[in-house]
Amino acid sequence: MQSETLSAALRQSGFENLTFSTPWSARLFGMTLAASEKGFFTLQQFQSALIGRISEKERFGCINTDDDYYTCWLEALQGLLEEKNLWQVHQLREREVEVVEAAEHRKEYQRQGQYTVQPEVVK
Amino acid sequence: MGHKHAHPEKAWQAIRTEAIESLLNEINVLTSEDIDKVVRHYEENVGPKTGAKVIARAWVDPEFKKRLLADGLAACAELGIGGPETELLHVVENTSKVHNVVVCTLCSCYPWPILGLPPVWYKSSAYRSRLVREPRKVLSELGVELQEDVEIRVWDSVSEIRYLVMPEKPDHAENLSEAELAELITRDHMIGVARHIHQAG
Numbered sequence: 001m002q003s004e005t006l007s008a009a010l011r012q013s014g015f016e017n018l019t020f021s022t023p024w025s026a027r028l029f030g031m032t033l034a035a036s037e038k039g040f041f042t043l044q045q046f047q048s049a050l051i052g053r054i055s056e057k058e059r060f061g062c063i064n065t066d067d068d069y070y071t072c073w074l075e076a077l078q079g080l081l082e083e084k085n086l087w088q089v090h091q092l093r094e095r096e097v098e099v100v101e102a103a104e105h106r107k108e109y110q111r112q113g114q115y116t117v118q119p120e121v122v123k
Numbered sequence: 124m125g126h127k128h129a130h131p132e133k134a135w136q137a138i139r140t141e142a143i144e145s146l147l148n149e150i151n152v153l154t155s156e157d158i159d160k161v162v163r164h165y166e167e168n169v170g171p172k173t174g175a176k177v178i179a180r181a182w183v184d185p186e187f188k189k190r191l192l193a194d195g196l197a198a199c200a201e202l203g204i205g206g207p208e209t210e211l212l213h214v215v216e217n218t219s220k221v222h223n224v225v226v227c228t229l230c231s232c233y234p235w236p237i238l239g240l241p242p243v244w245y246k247s248s249a250y251r252s253r254l255v256r257e258p259r260k261v262l263s264e265l266g267v268e269l270q271e272d273v274e275i276r277v278w279d280s281v282s283e284i285r286y287l288v289m290p291e292k293p294d295h296a297e298n299l300s301e302a303e304l305a306e307l308i309t310r311d312h313m314i315g316v317a318r319h320i321h322q323a324g
Contacts, residue, residue, distance in 0.1 A: 054230050055229070099138050
């Protein structure tokens with residue numbers, strides 16, 4: 001842990017002013033608060049789960065980036081939701097495959113020029 | 124490169140997050156609108172300006188300041204500020220002989236409703252582990268040079284108690300309005316990684 005790390009991090013002002021550095025971390029954050037508002041777990045329970053993931057991660061390394069941090073967050077949320085047996089393990093895996101395929105499909109569609117870039121109406 | 128079935132370009136975390144959201148939608152636990160609402164609120168409405176308003180009020184209104192130091196959440200509620208995320212908000216006051224700074228050693232507890240979301244470095248292992256061990260050094264690296272006789276108090280946030288630093292009101296600020304004072308207060312002042320209040324002009 002070099003002494004530059006902290007000052008360097010502070011100076012990254014572009015990064016600083018972003019609320020969320022990736023779209024997935026924003027969705028994750030939103031899902032967590034929304035699920036706790038609906039009573040699936042309390043924020044304290046989530047906090048404990050997050051602390052658990054972070055200390056696990058820090059046994060082997062450090063949290064240096066927002067991605068490191070929100071990865072722990074993701075694992076904590078996933079763990080809490082899976083305790084509620086909301087889905088079977090294989091369902092999540094299948095859904096992940098579908099997500100990847102859908103993204104590929106969208107890209108393919110764009111490559112084939114199916115989307116036309118033009119204004120809907122010009123008056 | 125070049126092979127037909129390219130590796131997915133999305134990060135695995137993005138894929139899993141999207142898959143979980145889609146499952147939650149499907150079993151009617153959460154709608155995407157529920158999630159949008161939270162994200163939009165945090166992106167648009169919540170941020171350090173909220174905390175700055177609270178501090179500026181305390182600077183101009185000694186009675187409010189007393190209430191704020193006694194019970195942070197209740198005093199914030201007077202200004203219509205608050206949220207379900209914090210149980211106790213403890214406001215700690217800087218003086219000429221005391222400097223307060225906030226950390227969360229276990230994860231990244233932070234007064235969300237008042238300061239918005241924490242900056243990236245606040246969540247880093249480096250800040251979380253080093254601030255407690257060598258606060259004077261870390262603060263100096265962050266540009267806060269303190270005289271030897273200034274005591275540093277490091278506050279470790281937990282999920283039930285969050286801390287907010289009240290910086291010292293700058294001298295010669297009598298002519299400034301409450302709103303102008305609020306403009307001078309930054310997020311870093313309220314975490315305690317900045318001390319001096321810079322006045323424009």
